[in-house]
Amino acid sequence: MSVAFTEVRHLKSRVGEEVALRGWVRNVRTSKTRFIDLRDGSGFVQCVVGAAEADPASYETAGQLTQECAIALTGLVQTHPKTGEPEILVKTLQLLAGSVDFPITPKDHGIEFLMENRTLWLRSKRQWAIIRIRHTISKAIRDFFDEDGFTLLDAPILTPSACEGTSTLFSTDYFHEGVAFLSQSGQLYQEPGVPAFGKTYCFGPTFRAEKSKTRRHLTEFWMVEPEMAFAGLEDVMQLGERMVKFILARVLTDRVEELKILERDVAPLEAALNLGFARMSYTESVAKLKELGSDINWGEDFGNDDETILMNAMDRPLWVHRFPKSFKAFYMEYDRENPDLAMGADLLAPEGYGEVIGGGERAIDMQYLLDQIKHHGLDQKDYEWYLDVRRFGGVQHAGFGMGLERAVAWICKLPHVRETIPYPRMMGTLRP
Amino acid sequence: MSVAFTEVRHLKSRVGEEVALRGWVRNVRTSKTRFIDLRDGSGFVQCVVGAAEADPASYETAGQLTQECAIALTGLVQTHPKTGEPEILVKTLQLLAGSVDFPITPKDHGIEFLMENRTLWLRSKRQWAIIRIRHTISKAIRDFFDEDGFTLLDAPILTPSACEGTSTLFSTDYFHEGVAFLSQSGQLYQEPGVPAFGKTYCFGPTFRAEKSKTRRHLTEFWMVEPEMAFAGLEDVMQLGERMVKFILARVLTDRVEELKILERDVAPLEAALNLGFARMSYTESVAKLKELGSDINWGEDFGNDDETILMNAMDRPLWVHRFPKSFKAFYMEYDRENPDLAMGADLLAPEGYGEVIGGGERAIDMQYLLDQIKHHGLDQKDYEWYLDVRRFGGVQHAGFGMGLERAVAWICKLPHVRETIPYPRMMGTLRP
Numbered sequence: 001m002s003v004a005f006t007e008v009r010h011l012k013s014r015v016g017e018e019v020a021l022r023g024w025v026r027n028v029r030t031s032k033t034r035f036i037d038l039r040d041g042s043g044f045v046q047c048v049v050g051a052a053e054a055d056p057a058s059y060e061t062a063g064q065l066t067q068e069c070a071i072a073l074t075g076l077v078q079t080h081p082k083t084g085e086p087e088i089l090v091k092t093l094q095l096l097a098g099s100v101d102f103p104i105t106p107k108d109h110g111i112e113f114l115m116e117n118r119t120l121w122l123r124s125k126r127q128w129a130i131i132r133i134r135h136t137i138s139k140a141i142r143d144f145f146d147e148d149g150f151t152l153l154d155a156p157i158l159t160p161s162a163c164e165g166t167s168t169l170f171s172t173d174y175f176h177e178g179v180a181f182l183s184q185s186g187q188l189y190q191e192p193g194v195p196a197f198g199k200t201y202c203f204g205p206t207f208r209a210e211k212s213k214t215r216r217h218l219t220e221f222w223m224v225e226p227e228m229a230f231a232g233l234e235d236v237m238q239l240g241e242r243m244v245k246f247i248l249a250r251v252l253t254d255r256v257e258e259l260k261i262l263e264r265d266v267a268p269l270e271a272a273l274n275l276g277f278a279r280m281s282y283t284e285s286v287a288k289l290k291e292l293g294s295d296i297n298w299g300e301d302f303g304n305d306d307e308t309i310l311m312n313a314m315d316r317p318l319w320v321h322r323f324p325k326s327f328k329a330f331y332m333e334y335d336r337e338n339p340d341l342a343m344g345a346d347l348l349a350p351e352g353y354g355e356v357i358g359g360g361e362r363a364i365d366m367q368y369l370l371d372q373i374k375h376h377g378l379d380q381k382d383y384e385w386y387l388d389v390r391r392f393g394g395v396q397h398a399g400f401g402m403g404l405e406r407a408v409a410w411i412c413k414l415p416h417v418r419e420t421i422p423y424p425r426m427m428g429t430l431r432p
Numbered sequence: 433m434s435v436a437f438t439e440v441r442h443l444k445s446r447v448g449e450e451v452a453l454r455g456w457v458r459n460v461r462t463s464k465t466r467f468i469d470l471r472d473g474s475g476f477v478q479c480v481v482g483a484a485e486a487d488p489a490s491y492e493t494a495g496q497l498t499q500e501c502a503i504a505l506t507g508l509v510q511t512h513p514k515t516g517e518p519e520i521l522v523k524t525l526q527l528l529a530g531s532v533d534f535p536i537t538p539k540d541h542g543i544e545f546l547m548e549n550r551t552l553w554l555r556s557k558r559q560w561a562i563i564r565i566r567h568t569i570s571k572a573i574r575d576f577f578d579e580d581g582f583t584l585l586d587a588p589i590l591t592p593s594a595c596e597g598t599s600t601l602f603s604t605d606y607f608h609e610g611v612a613f614l615s616q617s618g619q620l621y622q623e624p625g626v627p628a629f630g631k632t633y634c635f636g637p638t639f640r641a642e643k644s645k646t647r648r649h650l651t652e653f654w655m656v657e658p659e660m661a662f663a664g665l666e667d668v669m670q671l672g673e674r675m676v677k678f679i680l681a682r683v684l685t686d687r688v689e690e691l692k693i694l695e696r697d698v699a700p701l702e703a704a705l706n707l708g709f710a711r712m713s714y715t716e717s718v719a720k721l722k723e724l725g726s727d728i729n730w731g732e733d734f735g736n737d738d739e740t741i742l743m744n745a746m747d748r749p750l751w752v753h754r755f756p757k758s759f760k761a762f763y764m765e766y767d768r769e770n771p772d773l774a775m776g777a778d779l780l781a782p783e784g785y786g787e788v789i790g791g792g793e794r795a796i797d798m799q800y801l802l803d804q805i806k807h808h809g810l811d812q813k814d815y816e817w818y819l820d821v822r823r824f825g826g827v828q829h830a831g832f833g834m835g836l837e838r839a840v841a842w843i844c845k846l847p848h849v850r851e852t853i854p855y856p857r858m859m860g861t862l863r864p
Contacts, residue, residue, distance in 0.1 A: 005662070007581065007630070022662060024627050024825045041630020041661065042581060068627070070825035097796075099824040119624035119817045120824065128628060135584040142574060149439065149474060152567040156855040157589070157614075157637050158602075158652050160862045170590075172602040172614065175643070177862045182589075182604065182614075189855060189864075192551035195456050195500070196560060198439070198473020204637060205589050211607070219606075220590050229473065230437070230454060364529075385551045385864035392531040392552065393456045393502035423588040423621060430592045430609045432621075432817035 003074070008043035011086040014077045021045070021088065022072040022096065024123070025065050027106065034062040038071070038088075043257075044125065046080065047073060047088040058093035068099040068123065111418075118423060119432055129258035130419055133251060134408045140250040141203060141224050141404075144243050150226055151197040154204060155186025161382040168208045170219075182207035185401060188331070190227035191362060191389045194397045201226040213427055215416040216304060216354065218405055220425040227399035232333075233343045236359045236398045237319050240347055241277045243402075244317065244357075248273040251411055264413050268351055271316055277347070278318040285310060285320050301327045307354030314350045321345035330372040331386075333361035333398075345400075353410040359400020366390050435506070440475035443518040446509045453477070453520065454504040454528065456555070457497050459538065466494040470503070470520075475689075476557065478512065479505060479520040490525035500531040500555065543850075550855060551864055561690035562851055565683060566840045572682040573635060573656050573836075576675050582658055583629040586636060587618025593814035600640045602651075614639035617833060620763070622659035623794060623821045626829045633658040635836075645859055647848040648736060648786065650837060652857040659831035664765075665775045668791045668830045669751050672779050673709045675834070676749065676789075680705040683843055696845050700783055703748055709779070710750040717742060717752050733759045739786030746782045753777035762804040763818075765793035765830075777832075785842040791832020798822050 006019040023040030034049040049062040058073075065071065075090040103113075104120050114121045121127055145152075158180040162169050174180035186202040193200035203224040210217045226243075228235060248269055251259070259266055280288065289296050292309050296302070301323075302310075311318065321344065322335055328342040335341035344360030363369050369387065373380050380387075408420035418424040423432070438451040455472030466481040481494040490505075497503065507522040535545075536552050546553045553559055577584075590612040594601050606612035618634040625632035635656040642649045658675075660667060680701055683691070691698055712720065721728050724741050728734070733755075734742075743750065753776065754767055760774040767773035776792030795801050801819065805812050812819075840852035850856040855864065 009581070022827075023630075041583070041626070041628060068824040070627070070827045097826045102824050117817075117820075119820060122624060122628040131585065131629070132583060134586075135578075138584055139574065139578055142571065146567075146571055149441070151473070151564060152570055153563065153854050154566075154637075154654065156652060156857055158639075158857050158862060160864070170604040170606075170612075172604045174602075174862055175641075175859050177860070180602075180862055192554060193854070194473070195502070196473060196554040197563070198455075205586075207590075209607075220588060222586065385549075388549075388551060392500040392534050394529045395454075395502045422585050422625070425588055425590050427607050428609070430590060430606055430612055432592070 005072075008038070008040045008045050011043075011045060011077055015079055015086060016077065018074060018076050018091070019088070020072065020074045021047075022070070025067060025069050025071060025099075026125075027067065028062070028065045030063055034059070034065075036062065036065065036071075036090075038073075039123070039128075045086060045088060047075065047090050049090040049093060054090050055092055058090065061095055062090070062093050065095070066099050066102070067105070068102040070096040070099075072096055115418065115424070115429060116431070122422065125261050127419065129261040130408065130412050130414070131422060132258050133255050133412055134404070134420060136251055136255050137247050137407055137411065138203075138222075138404065140247045141243065141402075143250075144246045145201045145224075145226060148199070150199040150201045151193070153190060153193040153197065153200040153202055155183060155189040155202040155225070157183050157205065157207075159183045161379070168210060170207050170209050184208055185223065186225050187227065187399065187401060188386055190225055190399060191386065191397065194227055194229045194389065194395075195393050199226070199228045211427060214304065216406065216409075218417055218421065218424055218426055221417075221421065222404040223401050224404065225399060225401040227397060229395055229397050231398040232361045232396055233321060233345055233398065236361070236400050237277075237279070237321070237345050240319075240345075240357050240359065240400055240402070241317075244277075244347070244407075245273050247407070248411070262412055264411075268315070269411065272350065275316045278314060278316055280318060280320055282320055282323045282341070288313075299324050299326065302354075304354060307348055308352045311348050311350050311354060312352045314348075316350055318348045318350070319345050320348060328360075330376040330378065331362050331369070333363045334368070343398075347402075349406070349410040351410070351413065353406070356406045356410060357400050357402045359398065361396065361398040364390050364394045364396060366394075437504075440470070440472045440477045443475075443477060443509055447511055447518060448509065450506060450508050450523070451520070452504065452506045453479075455502070457499060457501050457503060457531075458557075459499065460494070460497045462495055466491070468494065468497065468503075468522075470505075471555070471560075477518060477520060479507065479522050481522040481525060486522050487524055490522065493527055494522070494525055497527070498531050498534070499537070500534040502528040502531075504528055547850065547856070547861060548863070554854065557693050559851065561693040562840065562844050562846070563854060564690050565687050565694075565844055566836070566852060568683055568687050569679050569839055569843065570635075570654075570836065572679045573675065573834075575682075576678045577633045577656075577658060580631070582631040582633045583625070585622060585625040585629065585632040585634055587615060587621040587634040587657070589615050589637065589639075591615045593811070600642060602639050602641050616640055617655065618657050619659070619831065619833060620818055622657055622831060623818065623829065626659055626661045626821065626827075627825050631658070631660045643859060646736065648838065648841075650849055650853065650856055650858055653849075653853065654836035655833050656836065657831060657833040659829060661827055661829050663830040664793045664828055665753060665777055665830065668793070668832050669709075669711070669753070669777050672751075672777075672789050672791065672832055672834070673749075676709075676779070676839075677705055679839065680843070694844055696843075700747070701843065704782065707748045710746060710748055712750060712752055714752055714755045714773075720745075731756050731758065734786075736786060739780055740784045743780050743782050743786060744784045746780075748782055749788075750780045750782070751777050752780060760792075762808040762810065763794050763801070765795045766800070775830075779834075781838070781842040783842070783845065785838070788838045788842060789832050789834045791830065793828065793830040796822050796826045796828060798826075
């Protein structure tokens with residue numbers, strides 16, 4: 001057909017007109033009249049093929065359609081009397097490409113089978129909705145930082161040294177230079193951008209060779225990491241809150257259909273958008289956790305269970321701040337009021353989701369940093385360029401990292417991060 | 433100071449007012465009056481410290497400033513009588529952080545030295561301008577595809593098989609699954625998105641273990657790869673042209689100051705924006721190249737020199753299309769009018785720059801693809817998921833890839849791609 005095709009997303013403005021569509025058949029119910037669930041990637045629409053309205057050959061073809069075959073059709077856009085959604089009264093219909101025994105049927109499949117057939121699973125309504133929300137979150141993040149005057153400073157994936165210990169790092173041979181590690185974080189590469197650009201961010205894939213299988217861990221995941229000059233812990237919490245609210249506002253406005261497909265109760269998201277985020281010091285949250293039945297002791301890092309317990313009790317995101325220095329990274333600034341504490345803050349998401357943001361103020365005192373590098377068993381010569389940030393106009397600065405997939409999991413209310421990314425990578429999952 | 437600081441980029445609207453600024457000292461000229469070149473990351477401004485206007489302590493401090501120390505100051509915004517740019521008549525000035533012997537001085541440095549000190553080199557005006565233009569190009573690409581209804585489908589970096597041969601691949605151990613390769617392209621992972629989303633793109637880092645050092649190759653570079661359903665070679669060329677023009681319009685509008693810093697003659701960019709791109713078949717371009725003195729023969733791929741020769745003679749970007757199938761990837765559709773040709777097209781940039789886009793139509797005939805996989809010595813079982821795209825509603829589809837760094841090099845008119853990315857990775861360059 002040499003006609004102009006319409007995308008399903010535009011049908012609402014075409015009611016009463018004749019249009020041409022093309023897409024894939026999700027399902028056909030065949031009685032005297034044939035009902036086709038059509039998907040074209042931009043949306044879903046029911047197409048009705050009746051013997052009276054369709055030409056005989058098209059009516060015949062419609063009776064033989066199989067799941068996931070591709071078709072083109074023409075017909076009248078009308079409004080479904082019950083749902084109020086557009087539907088198509090088909091006039092002509094043509095098979096473009098066949099499909100025999102599509103493996104994922106409307107019946108239930110095990111997660112292993114779905115993961116193995118990830119490329120086909122992406123065609124399901126639920127996966128379509130998740131990936132579209134992921135896209136919107138991703139774009140909202142970039143729009144937020146761009147509008148705020150941050151400069152994009154892409155961090156490298158291939159890095160020469162193991163910035164935070166080698167135990168969870170992937171590595172590769174790199175010519176004569178020896179080994180390169182796949183980056184776990186772009187932060188150290190953002191800090192030199194501070195005196196150059198004032199405010200920077202990176203947003204790209206990062207890697208952790210996590211040997212544990214949990215519902216929160218991927219080996220390859222996307223992280224956004226802003227860094228600001230002349231900023232401290234308070235600025236980190238304010239920036240993170242503004243960013244999360246910017247994302248929520250965008251998703252709640254632009255992804256209504258997708259949230260409905262996921263049957264996501266939007267009330268908790270609206271609460272997070274409209275309420276001020278809660279704040280609690282690490283010390284206060286340990287007391288709270290004990291009240292809630294956790295066996296955590298002061299000085300220990302939260303386990304996943306602790307985060308879940310804490311966040312089941314919250315109606316909004318929570319900043320936990322000022323952790324014991326002992327389990328935080330070498331580059332964290334210490335609290336002038338209590339040198340055992342690090343000026344860090346993590347944002348925990350409600351509804352039992354845990355950490356989505358981790359950040360804080362960076363140490364700028366040269367001697368303190370040198371001591372920390374030694375204390376953590378790191379090699380100073382690997383960090384000379386990082387120390388240069390302090391040597392030459394080293395001002396207070398701070399930033400954070402947010403894992404995209406954890407944000408997607410929370411906003412979509414998914415039980416597992418494996419559905420938050422098109423092609424998840426975990427221990428045991430490298431295909432397709 | 434507990435004042436509200438202004439960013440340099442906003443000074444134009446503050447003429448006549450008193451403001452507070454903070455940033456880094458690029459240079460000080462000290463005579464009776466002190467002239468400070470200040471950079472705050474958002475822009476550059478001259479600050480004049482006169483004995484009459486500044487308080488005595490600030491005047492004294494200004495005389496002792498060193499390159500790249502950090503300062504805060506207050507003063508009156510006035511317009512420089514000659515340049516028309518805002519400048520600051522300083523009232524108070526305070527040293528925030530010192531800087532001793534900053535290694536990169538206004539004198540010339542060798543490229544090796546600059547590359548070793550990449551984190552400090554980023555503070556130079558030229559690098560600032562390039563990274564800001566890179567940012568704008570990156571954002572324009574995302575805005576373009578988002579506005580056009582494409583869905584972001586992030587491709588994985590860790591991949592189980594070597595899609596186009598192993599000779600230029602980095603690899604890493606991946607738990608019990610054996611070896612994972614760092615992706616050279618997200619394209620194969622976009623194609624399954626076509627029946628799910630209609631139009632998709634990915635935009636992330638890709639890797640090639642290039643053993644050659646050229647001015648066009650990085651081992652780690654960013655690539656954007658759109659893929660469209662119901663599309664062929666003509667659609668690829670139209671989409672690529674629209675995208676490049678969208679990028680050019682954005683850069684020419686939003687990055688005027690940065691193009692000036694780079695002394696970029698914008699006439700060729702305006703020509704590319706306003707003229708229709710040229711088109712030439714591979715066969716025609718071989719004839720043209722011979723005319724221009726190349727010793728290329730029909731059937732051979734272009735060398736870098738060939739692209740340079742060809743594009744020195746062009747006043748606008750050039751699509752070269754329909755290459756010999758022999759040196760193109762296994763998945764390319766063949767030309768129905770001449771089965772020795774592949775339905776591919778490369779976009780070459782003018783002014784001697786070469787390929788920035790490579791793309792084409794994908795083969796959809798199952799038997800043809802199976803033959804191709806065999807012919808290229810690939811293992812069919814690695815491609816079953818890729819073949820599924822054809823098995824289940826496999827319609828015509830097409831797409832392309834554009835290397836971000838090559839686009840930046842052309843638009844900024846840089847002699848080498850090493851300056852197009854914050855932290856370049858090449859053979860011999862893995863640090864910092």
